[in-house]
Amino acid sequence: MTQNIYDNETFFAGYSQLPRSVHGLDGAPEWPVLRGMLPKLTGKQVLDLGCGFGWFCRFAADEGAASVLGVDVSEKMLERGRRETADSRVTYERADLETYAPPADAFDLAYSSLAFHYIEDLAGLFGRVHAALKPGGGLVCSVEHPIMTAPARQEWLADADGRATWPVNGYHDEGRRVSNWLAEGVVKRHRTTGTYLDLLLGAGFRLEKLAEWAPSPEQVANEPGWAKERERPFFLLIAASRG
Amino acid sequence: MTQNIYDNETFFAGYSQLPRSVHGLDGAPEWPVLRGMLPKLTGKQVLDLGCGFGWFCRFAADEGAASVLGVDVSEKMLERGRRETADSRVTYERADLETYAPPADAFDLAYSSLAFHYIEDLAGLFGRVHAALKPGGGLVCSVEHPIMTAPARQEWLADADGRATWPVNGYHDEGRRVSNWLAEGVVKRHRTTGTYLDLLLGAGFRLEKLAEWAPSPEQVANEPGWAKERERPFFLLIAASRG
Numbered sequence: 373m374t375q376n377i378y379d380n381e382t383f384f385a386g387y388s389q390l391p392r393s394v395h396g397l398d399g400a401p402e403w404p405v406l407r408g409m410l411p412k413l414t415g416k417q418v419l420d421l422g423c424g425f426g427w428f429c430r431f432a433a434d435e436g437a438a439s440v441l442g443v444d445v446s447e448k449m450l451e452r453g454r455r456e457t458a459d460s461r462v463t464y465e466r467a468d469l470e471t472y473a474p475p476a477d478a479f480d481l482a483y484s485s486l487a488f489h490y491i492e493d494l495a496g497l498f499g500r501v502h503a504a505l506k507p508g509g510g511l512v513c514s515v516e517h518p519i520m521t522a523p524a525r526q527e528w529l530a531d532a533d534g535r536a537t538w539p540v541n542g543y544h545d546e547g548r549r550v551s552n553w554l555a556e557g558v559v560k561r562h563r564t565t566g567t568y569l570d571l572l573l574g575a576g577f578r579l580e581k582l583a584e585w586a587p588s589p590e591q592v593a594n595e596p597g598w599a600k601e602r603e604r605p606f607f608l609l610i611a612a613s614r615g
Numbered sequence: 616m617t618q619n620i621y622d623n624e625t626f627f628a629g630y631s632q633l634p635r636s637v638h639g640l641d642g643a644p645e646w647p648v649l650r651g652m653l654p655k656l657t658g659k660q661v662l663d664l665g666c667g668f669g670w671f672c673r674f675a676a677d678e679g680a681a682s683v684l685g686v687d688v689s690e691k692m693l694e695r696g697r698r699e700t701a702d703s704r705v706t707y708e709r710a711d712l713e714t715y716a717p718p719a720d721a722f723d724l725a726y727s728s729l730a731f732h733y734i735e736d737l738a739g740l741f742g743r744v745h746a747a748l749k750p751g752g753g754l755v756c757s758v759e760h761p762i763m764t765a766p767a768r769q770e771w772l773a774d775a776d777g778r779a780t781w782p783v784n785g786y787h788d789e790g791r792r793v794s795n796w797l798a799e800g801v802v803k804r805h806r807t808t809g810t811y812l813d814l815l816l817g818a819g820f821r822l823e824k825l826a827e828w829a830p831s832p833e834q835v836a837n838e839p840g841w842a843k844e845r846e847r848p849f850f851l852l853i854a855a856s857r858g
Contacts, residue, residue: 437790525776538783538785582813603784603787605807
């Protein structure tokens with residue numbers, strides 16, 4: 373099964389203090405772009421894969437979704453979700469996305485924020501998600517950008533002019549990456565952008581939009597510390613239809 | 616108009632000595648992957664945008680294409696093409712891709728190798744190419760990968776372990792890049808992968824395949840000097856259908 377780092381106490385404590393954990397969707401700087409890739413949710417059946425604290429589930433319910441199923445492997449996260457983002461239209465379920473099979477032909481939208489880069493068998497998951505969509509349905513998801521997950525050493529360098537420079541190597545060596553983000557030994561899976569698209573198209577999806585997120589100039593004006601995040605692509609945001 | 620660097624004598628002399636100029640398609644290490652993205656060419660009407668010496672035009676004719684139109688801005692390249700890759704089914708035409716409008720509904724395949732990263736108005740070109748395709752037609756093309764075109768200084772660095780590391784910065788600052796490859800002041804246009812896809816989908820294309828090329832382990836075994844090319848993505852290869 374996927375490493376369940378979110379139930380590690382050190383990781384969970386650190387994660388709980390991130391802006392996106394304290395402020396919900398508005399604390400996630402990529403949210404405005406990801407939100408712009410969503411269809412209208414009124415009356416829709418929504419699936420959230422790796423729902424965490426349930427911020428998106430609650431958002432979808434507030435937007436008028438008929439039902440929202442939030443799935444996560446972390447009991448700690450679901451527990452807080454059930455407490456803080458409860459809604460009569462939202463159901464939370466604990467499951468490992470490596471093997472989880474949502475009901476077939478049941479959803480208009482599958483959503484996933486920053487979960488798929490933990491998954492080893494992503495071809496299998498995309499296939500099961502595709503089967504879970506109704507005709508006209510789609511997938512909107514975010515992952516850490518392959519340029520972020522590739523390097524052996526994920527540390528900024530400086531070029532000969534002293535400019536902040538992101539160190540790309542190992543790009544074509546896909547697979548396991550271990551980082552020490554919030555806790556020791558967090559395991560992610562590096563895949564190229566080409567592979568993400570191969571897996572999606574191979575599962576039958578049609579690409580509708582691919583955005584490589586960085587903070588906007590306006591966001592940098594509000595948070596000058598983010599300036600160097602415009603040097604590199606940070607997240608990959610994808611919208612795909614059942615096709 | 617696009618800078619016509621290929622008619623610069625210094626550039627042309629250097630370019631003419633590259634393996635891909637001496638050995639044709641077999642001298643281009645990405646060719647096996649790009650070839651694998653092509654449809655069957657028998658009986659097809661083919662357009663080659665930025666045809667250079669005409670190697671692909673000749674290949675398409677040899678594969679049984681009914682007609683091949685090769686377009687390039689460089690008179691020097693077309694002149695050699697007319698001499699060395701002449702075929703009764705191949706026609707060469709000089710035109711600037713910034714404004715060139717191929718005949719509408721006329722082609723089964725539009726092909727372009729390493730030309731689109733010179734084009735400023737790529738949205739316009741993609742629109743004209745889409746209109747030039749017959750129903751069922753498609754586009755297969757290669758460009759320098761955005762990770763290659765982004766950096767202010769396109770020079771390898773070493774990470775703290777001494778590993779060859781490609782320096783990414785300026786990724787989100789799209790536009791003009793000046794490099795000194797074969798000649799001084801070669802002007803290219805940096806675009807993100809997201810923007811290439813936006814422009815394609817916006818023109819009405821459907822994405823069929825996106826590959827981020829690096830030499831295969833077998834190619835590196837034959838050319839050990841290429842080992843570090845597996846650290847970074849080098850070319851972006853795209854297949855798209857008229858949709």
